[in-house]
Amino acid sequence: MAIGPGPVLAYARHVERVLGAARGFELRVAAEIVTAEERGAYPVSVLDGYDLVRQHALAAGATDEQIELAYRASRSQLGSGQAPVAVPRGIAALLEELRGRVRVALVTNAPATGLDGVLDALGLGGGFHEVHASAGKPAGLRELAAAWLAEGRVLSIGDIWVNDLEPVHALGGDTALVGSPPDGATPTFAGQNLPALYPDIRRWASSAPDHDLPSSHPATSNETEPTR
Structure with a gap:
Protein backbone atom coordinates (compact mmCIF):
# COMPACT_ATOMS: atom_id res chain seq x y z
CA MET A 1 0.00 0.00 0.00
CA SER A 76 10.44 2.74 14.70
CA GLN A 77 11.27 5.47 12.16
CA LEU A 78 8.56 4.53 9.65
CA GLY A 79 6.84 7.60 8.26
CA SER A 80 9.48 9.98 9.64
CA GLY A 81 12.10 11.91 7.71
CA GLN A 82 14.48 8.97 8.22
CA ALA A 83 12.06 6.49 6.61
CA PRO A 84 9.58 8.48 4.51
CA VAL A 85 6.67 6.73 2.82
CA ALA A 86 4.02 7.77 0.32
CA VAL A 87 0.89 6.22 -1.09
CA PRO A 88 -0.26 5.81 -4.69
CA ARG A 89 -2.40 8.65 -6.04
CA GLY A 90 -6.12 8.17 -5.50
CA ILE A 91 -5.82 5.28 -3.04
CA ALA A 92 -7.70 7.02 -0.20
CA ALA A 93 -10.65 7.76 -2.48
CA LEU A 94 -10.62 4.21 -3.82
CA LEU A 95 -10.66 2.72 -0.31
CA GLU A 96 -13.56 4.95 0.68
CA GLU A 97 -15.47 3.83 -2.40
CA LEU A 98 -14.69 0.14 -1.83
CA ARG A 99 -15.59 0.20 1.85
CA GLY A 100 -19.21 0.83 0.97
CA ARG A 101 -19.27 -2.13 -1.36
CA VAL A 102 -16.92 -4.85 -0.06
CA ARG A 103 -14.98 -5.70 3.08
CA VAL A 104 -11.45 -4.30 2.76
CA ALA A 105 -8.53 -5.87 4.64
CA LEU A 106 -4.88 -4.91 5.00
CA VAL A 107 -2.65 -7.95 5.42
CA THR A 108 1.02 -7.29 6.14
CA ASN A 109 3.98 -9.18 7.53
CA ALA A 110 5.09 -5.99 9.26
CA PRO A 111 4.46 -5.73 13.01
CA ALA A 112 1.62 -3.65 14.39
CA THR A 113 4.03 -1.24 16.13
CA GLY A 114 3.49 2.22 14.68
CA LEU A 115 1.22 0.97 11.92
CA ASP A 116 -1.89 2.89 12.98
CA GLY A 117 0.08 6.11 13.23
CA VAL A 118 1.55 5.68 9.76
CA LEU A 119 -1.86 4.92 8.25
CA ASP A 120 -3.28 8.04 9.89
CA ALA A 121 -0.36 10.16 8.63
CA LEU A 122 -0.91 8.85 5.10
CA GLY A 123 -4.62 9.68 5.24
CA LEU A 124 -5.62 6.02 5.31
CA GLY A 125 -6.70 5.72 8.93
CA GLY A 126 -10.07 4.00 9.03
CA GLY A 127 -9.68 2.88 5.43
CA PHE A 128 -9.88 -0.83 6.28
CA HIS A 129 -12.46 -3.03 7.92
CA GLU A 130 -9.67 -5.38 9.04
CA VAL A 131 -5.93 -4.94 9.64
CA HIS A 132 -3.79 -8.06 10.06
CA ALA A 133 -0.20 -7.27 11.10
CA SER A 134 2.57 -9.87 11.55
CA ALA A 135 0.43 -12.01 9.25
CA GLY A 136 3.11 -14.56 8.41
CA LYS A 137 2.45 -14.56 4.68
CA PRO A 138 2.23 -16.65 2.65
CA ALA A 139 0.87 -19.24 5.09
CA GLY A 140 -0.99 -16.65 7.15
CA LEU A 141 -2.71 -15.24 4.08
CA ARG A 142 -3.78 -18.69 3.00
CA GLU A 143 -5.49 -19.21 6.36
CA LEU A 144 -7.27 -15.86 6.18
CA ALA A 145 -8.29 -16.36 2.57
CA ALA A 146 -9.74 -19.80 3.28
CA ALA A 147 -12.06 -18.28 5.87
CA TRP A 148 -13.01 -15.39 3.61
CA LEU A 149 -13.69 -17.62 0.61
CA ALA A 150 -16.09 -19.65 2.75
CA GLU A 151 -18.16 -16.44 2.96
CA GLY A 152 -17.77 -15.05 -0.56
CA ARG A 153 -15.28 -13.89 -3.17
CA VAL A 154 -11.73 -12.65 -2.53
CA LEU A 155 -9.49 -10.38 -4.57
CA SER A 156 -5.93 -10.24 -3.25
CA ILE A 157 -3.85 -7.24 -4.34
CA GLY A 158 -0.09 -7.08 -3.97
CA ASP A 159 3.31 -6.90 -5.61
CA ILE A 160 4.83 -10.26 -4.61
CA TRP A 161 3.19 -13.23 -6.28
CA VAL A 162 4.41 -15.90 -3.88
CA ASN A 163 3.47 -13.98 -0.73
CA ASP A 164 0.50 -11.78 -1.67
CA LEU A 165 -1.32 -13.62 -4.43
CA GLU A 166 -0.40 -17.27 -4.89
CA PRO A 167 -2.03 -18.40 -1.60
CA VAL A 168 -5.35 -16.88 -2.72
CA HIS A 169 -4.99 -18.09 -6.31
CA ALA A 170 -4.37 -21.65 -5.07
CA LEU A 171 -7.69 -21.54 -3.19
CA GLY A 172 -9.65 -20.29 -6.20
CA GLY A 173 -9.69 -16.57 -5.39
CA ASP A 174 -8.94 -13.68 -7.70
CA THR A 175 -5.65 -11.78 -7.75
CA ALA A 176 -4.33 -8.39 -8.89
CA LEU A 177 -0.56 -8.14 -9.32
CA VAL A 178 1.28 -4.83 -9.12
CA GLY A 179 4.17 -5.19 -11.55
CA SER A 180 5.12 -7.69 -14.22
CA PRO A 181 4.10 -11.31 -13.58
CA PRO A 182 7.07 -13.58 -12.81
CA ASP A 183 7.45 -16.90 -14.59
CA GLY A 184 4.59 -19.23 -13.71
CA ALA A 185 2.38 -16.49 -12.24
CA THR A 186 -1.19 -16.24 -13.55
CA PRO A 187 -2.87 -13.25 -11.87
CA THR A 188 -6.45 -12.36 -12.73
CA PHE A 189 -5.31 -8.76 -13.31
CA ALA A 190 -1.89 -7.14 -13.63
CA GLY A 191 -0.70 -3.55 -13.92
CA GLN A 192 2.63 -1.77 -13.74
CA ASN A 193 1.47 0.19 -10.68
CA LEU A 194 -1.49 0.21 -8.34
CA PRO A 195 -3.39 3.08 -10.02
CA ALA A 196 -3.27 1.12 -13.28
CA LEU A 197 -5.31 -1.57 -11.51
CA TYR A 198 -8.03 0.74 -10.19
CA PRO A 199 -10.42 0.11 -13.13
CA ASP A 200 -10.11 -3.67 -12.71
CA ILE A 201 -10.55 -3.43 -8.93
CA ARG A 202 -13.64 -1.25 -9.35
CA ARG A 203 -15.18 -3.62 -11.90
CA TRP A 204 -14.50 -6.58 -9.61
CA ALA A 205 -16.08 -4.82 -6.64
CA SER A 206 -19.08 -3.61 -8.65
CA SER A 207 -20.14 -7.20 -9.26
CA ALA A 208 -20.30 -7.98 -5.53
CA PRO A 209 -23.69 -8.97 -4.08
CA ASP A 210 -25.75 -5.91 -3.24
CA HIS A 211 -26.12 -5.73 0.52
CA ASP A 212 -24.85 -3.52 3.33
CA LEU A 213 -21.49 -5.15 3.96
CA PRO A 214 -20.69 -7.85 1.41
CA SER A 215 -18.56 -10.82 2.36
CA SER A 216 -16.35 -10.32 -0.69
CA HIS A 217 -12.85 -9.30 0.40
CA PRO A 218 -10.28 -7.35 -1.55
CA ALA A 219 -7.26 -8.23 0.59
CA THR A 220 -4.79 -5.49 -0.13
CA SER A 221 -1.12 -5.72 0.75
CA ASN A 222 1.50 -3.22 1.83
CA GLU A 223 3.94 -2.63 -1.01
CA THR A 224 6.84 -1.88 1.27
CA GLU A 225 6.38 -4.67 3.76
CA PRO A 226 9.20 -7.05 4.68
CA THR A 227 9.20 -10.59 3.33
CA ARG A 228 11.28 -12.02 6.13
Whole structure:
Protein backbone atom coordinates (compact mmCIF):
# COMPACT_ATOMS: atom_id res chain seq x y z
CA MET A 1 0.00 0.00 0.00
CA ALA A 2 2.83 2.39 0.83
CA ILE A 3 5.43 3.12 -1.82
CA GLY A 4 8.91 4.56 -1.99
CA PRO A 5 12.35 3.25 -0.95
CA GLY A 6 12.51 5.19 2.34
CA PRO A 7 11.72 2.29 4.72
CA VAL A 8 14.03 -0.11 2.87
CA LEU A 9 16.89 2.39 2.92
CA ALA A 10 16.32 2.95 6.64
CA TYR A 11 16.58 -0.81 7.11
CA ALA A 12 19.86 -0.86 5.17
CA ARG A 13 21.15 2.10 7.20
CA HIS A 14 20.55 0.28 10.46
CA VAL A 15 22.14 -2.91 9.11
CA GLU A 16 25.22 -0.86 8.31
CA ARG A 17 25.23 0.46 11.87
CA VAL A 18 25.00 -2.96 13.51
CA LEU A 19 27.73 -4.30 11.22
CA GLY A 20 30.02 -1.46 12.20
CA ALA A 21 32.83 -1.89 9.67
CA ALA A 22 30.58 -2.45 6.65
CA ARG A 23 30.73 1.14 5.41
CA GLY A 24 28.88 1.84 2.17
CA PHE A 25 26.27 -0.89 2.74
CA GLU A 26 23.35 1.54 2.41
CA LEU A 27 24.80 3.11 -0.73
CA ARG A 28 25.26 -0.28 -2.41
CA VAL A 29 21.69 -1.29 -1.58
CA ALA A 30 20.35 2.07 -2.81
CA ALA A 31 22.16 1.61 -6.13
CA GLU A 32 20.65 -1.84 -6.60
CA ILE A 33 17.17 -0.54 -5.78
CA VAL A 34 17.54 2.15 -8.46
CA THR A 35 18.64 -0.51 -10.96
CA ALA A 36 15.68 -2.74 -10.05
CA GLU A 37 13.21 0.13 -10.43
CA GLU A 38 14.67 1.03 -13.81
CA ARG A 39 14.33 -2.60 -14.93
CA GLY A 40 10.87 -2.87 -13.42
CA ALA A 41 11.79 -5.96 -11.40
CA TYR A 42 14.23 -7.37 -8.89
CA PRO A 43 16.45 -10.33 -9.78
CA VAL A 44 14.65 -13.67 -9.73
CA SER A 45 16.34 -14.64 -6.46
CA VAL A 46 15.15 -11.46 -4.68
CA LEU A 47 11.55 -10.95 -3.56
CA ASP A 48 11.70 -7.21 -2.88
CA GLY A 49 13.82 -4.45 -1.36
CA TYR A 50 13.61 -5.87 2.14
CA ASP A 51 14.76 -9.26 0.90
CA LEU A 52 17.61 -7.55 -0.96
CA VAL A 53 18.80 -5.93 2.28
CA ARG A 54 18.53 -9.21 4.17
CA GLN A 55 20.48 -11.16 1.58
CA HIS A 56 23.27 -8.58 1.49
CA ALA A 57 23.32 -8.42 5.29
CA LEU A 58 23.78 -12.18 5.56
CA ALA A 59 26.52 -12.07 2.93
CA ALA A 60 28.27 -9.35 4.95
CA GLY A 61 28.28 -11.57 8.02
CA ALA A 62 25.29 -10.23 9.94
CA THR A 63 23.50 -12.63 12.27
CA ASP A 64 19.75 -13.14 12.29
CA GLU A 65 19.64 -11.27 15.60
CA GLN A 66 21.50 -8.28 14.15
CA ILE A 67 19.21 -8.21 11.13
CA GLU A 68 16.12 -8.32 13.32
CA LEU A 69 17.54 -5.52 15.48
CA ALA A 70 18.16 -3.39 12.39
CA TYR A 71 14.70 -4.08 11.06
CA ARG A 72 12.99 -3.16 14.34
CA ALA A 73 15.02 0.05 14.54
CA SER A 74 13.97 1.00 11.01
CA ARG A 75 10.30 0.34 11.78
CA SER A 76 10.44 2.74 14.70
CA GLN A 77 11.27 5.47 12.16
CA LEU A 78 8.56 4.53 9.65
CA GLY A 79 6.84 7.60 8.26
CA SER A 80 9.48 9.98 9.64
CA GLY A 81 12.10 11.91 7.71
CA GLN A 82 14.48 8.97 8.22
CA ALA A 83 12.06 6.49 6.61
CA PRO A 84 9.58 8.48 4.51
CA VAL A 85 6.67 6.73 2.82
CA ALA A 86 4.02 7.77 0.32
CA VAL A 87 0.89 6.22 -1.09
CA PRO A 88 -0.26 5.81 -4.69
CA ARG A 89 -2.40 8.65 -6.04
CA GLY A 90 -6.12 8.17 -5.50
CA ILE A 91 -5.82 5.28 -3.04
CA ALA A 92 -7.70 7.02 -0.20
CA ALA A 93 -10.65 7.76 -2.48
CA LEU A 94 -10.62 4.21 -3.82
CA LEU A 95 -10.66 2.72 -0.31
CA GLU A 96 -13.56 4.95 0.68
CA GLU A 97 -15.47 3.83 -2.40
CA LEU A 98 -14.69 0.14 -1.83
CA ARG A 99 -15.59 0.20 1.85
CA GLY A 100 -19.21 0.83 0.97
CA ARG A 101 -19.27 -2.13 -1.36
CA VAL A 102 -16.92 -4.85 -0.06
CA ARG A 103 -14.98 -5.70 3.08
CA VAL A 104 -11.45 -4.30 2.76
CA ALA A 105 -8.53 -5.87 4.64
CA LEU A 106 -4.88 -4.91 5.00
CA VAL A 107 -2.65 -7.95 5.42
CA THR A 108 1.02 -7.29 6.14
CA ASN A 109 3.98 -9.18 7.53
CA ALA A 110 5.09 -5.99 9.26
CA PRO A 111 4.46 -5.73 13.01
CA ALA A 112 1.62 -3.65 14.39
CA THR A 113 4.03 -1.24 16.13
CA GLY A 114 3.49 2.22 14.68
CA LEU A 115 1.22 0.97 11.92
CA ASP A 116 -1.89 2.89 12.98
CA GLY A 117 0.08 6.11 13.23
CA VAL A 118 1.55 5.68 9.76
CA LEU A 119 -1.86 4.92 8.25
CA ASP A 120 -3.28 8.04 9.89
CA ALA A 121 -0.36 10.16 8.63
CA LEU A 122 -0.91 8.85 5.10
CA GLY A 123 -4.62 9.68 5.24
CA LEU A 124 -5.62 6.02 5.31
CA GLY A 125 -6.70 5.72 8.93
CA GLY A 126 -10.07 4.00 9.03
CA GLY A 127 -9.68 2.88 5.43
CA PHE A 128 -9.88 -0.83 6.28
CA HIS A 129 -12.46 -3.03 7.92
CA GLU A 130 -9.67 -5.38 9.04
CA VAL A 131 -5.93 -4.94 9.64
CA HIS A 132 -3.79 -8.06 10.06
CA ALA A 133 -0.20 -7.27 11.10
CA SER A 134 2.57 -9.87 11.55
CA ALA A 135 0.43 -12.01 9.25
CA GLY A 136 3.11 -14.56 8.41
CA LYS A 137 2.45 -14.56 4.68
CA PRO A 138 2.23 -16.65 2.65
CA ALA A 139 0.87 -19.24 5.09
CA GLY A 140 -0.99 -16.65 7.15
CA LEU A 141 -2.71 -15.24 4.08
CA ARG A 142 -3.78 -18.69 3.00
CA GLU A 143 -5.49 -19.21 6.36
CA LEU A 144 -7.27 -15.86 6.18
CA ALA A 145 -8.29 -16.36 2.57
CA ALA A 146 -9.74 -19.80 3.28
CA ALA A 147 -12.06 -18.28 5.87
CA TRP A 148 -13.01 -15.39 3.61
CA LEU A 149 -13.69 -17.62 0.61
CA ALA A 150 -16.09 -19.65 2.75
CA GLU A 151 -18.16 -16.44 2.96
CA GLY A 152 -17.77 -15.05 -0.56
CA ARG A 153 -15.28 -13.89 -3.17
CA VAL A 154 -11.73 -12.65 -2.53
CA LEU A 155 -9.49 -10.38 -4.57
CA SER A 156 -5.93 -10.24 -3.25
CA ILE A 157 -3.85 -7.24 -4.34
CA GLY A 158 -0.09 -7.08 -3.97
CA ASP A 159 3.31 -6.90 -5.61
CA ILE A 160 4.83 -10.26 -4.61
CA TRP A 161 3.19 -13.23 -6.28
CA VAL A 162 4.41 -15.90 -3.88
CA ASN A 163 3.47 -13.98 -0.73
CA ASP A 164 0.50 -11.78 -1.67
CA LEU A 165 -1.32 -13.62 -4.43
CA GLU A 166 -0.40 -17.27 -4.89
CA PRO A 167 -2.03 -18.40 -1.60
CA VAL A 168 -5.35 -16.88 -2.72
CA HIS A 169 -4.99 -18.09 -6.31
CA ALA A 170 -4.37 -21.65 -5.07
CA LEU A 171 -7.69 -21.54 -3.19
CA GLY A 172 -9.65 -20.29 -6.20
CA GLY A 173 -9.69 -16.57 -5.39
CA ASP A 174 -8.94 -13.68 -7.70
CA THR A 175 -5.65 -11.78 -7.75
CA ALA A 176 -4.33 -8.39 -8.89
CA LEU A 177 -0.56 -8.14 -9.32
CA VAL A 178 1.28 -4.83 -9.12
CA GLY A 179 4.17 -5.19 -11.55
CA SER A 180 5.12 -7.69 -14.22
CA PRO A 181 4.10 -11.31 -13.58
CA PRO A 182 7.07 -13.58 -12.81
CA ASP A 183 7.45 -16.90 -14.59
CA GLY A 184 4.59 -19.23 -13.71
CA ALA A 185 2.38 -16.49 -12.24
CA THR A 186 -1.19 -16.24 -13.55
CA PRO A 187 -2.87 -13.25 -11.87
CA THR A 188 -6.45 -12.36 -12.73
CA PHE A 189 -5.31 -8.76 -13.31
CA ALA A 190 -1.89 -7.14 -13.63
CA GLY A 191 -0.70 -3.55 -13.92
CA GLN A 192 2.63 -1.77 -13.74
CA ASN A 193 1.47 0.19 -10.68
CA LEU A 194 -1.49 0.21 -8.34
CA PRO A 195 -3.39 3.08 -10.02
CA ALA A 196 -3.27 1.12 -13.28
CA LEU A 197 -5.31 -1.57 -11.51
CA TYR A 198 -8.03 0.74 -10.19
CA PRO A 199 -10.42 0.11 -13.13
CA ASP A 200 -10.11 -3.67 -12.71
CA ILE A 201 -10.55 -3.43 -8.93
CA ARG A 202 -13.64 -1.25 -9.35
CA ARG A 203 -15.18 -3.62 -11.90
CA TRP A 204 -14.50 -6.58 -9.61
CA ALA A 205 -16.08 -4.82 -6.64
CA SER A 206 -19.08 -3.61 -8.65
CA SER A 207 -20.14 -7.20 -9.26
CA ALA A 208 -20.30 -7.98 -5.53
CA PRO A 209 -23.69 -8.97 -4.08
CA ASP A 210 -25.75 -5.91 -3.24
CA HIS A 211 -26.12 -5.73 0.52
CA ASP A 212 -24.85 -3.52 3.33
CA LEU A 213 -21.49 -5.15 3.96
CA PRO A 214 -20.69 -7.85 1.41
CA SER A 215 -18.56 -10.82 2.36
CA SER A 216 -16.35 -10.32 -0.69
CA HIS A 217 -12.85 -9.30 0.40
CA PRO A 218 -10.28 -7.35 -1.55
CA ALA A 219 -7.26 -8.23 0.59
CA THR A 220 -4.79 -5.49 -0.13
CA SER A 221 -1.12 -5.72 0.75
CA ASN A 222 1.50 -3.22 1.83
CA GLU A 223 3.94 -2.63 -1.01
CA THR A 224 6.84 -1.88 1.27
CA GLU A 225 6.38 -4.67 3.76
CA PRO A 226 9.20 -7.05 4.68
CA THR A 227 9.20 -10.59 3.33
CA ARG A 228 11.28 -12.02 6.13
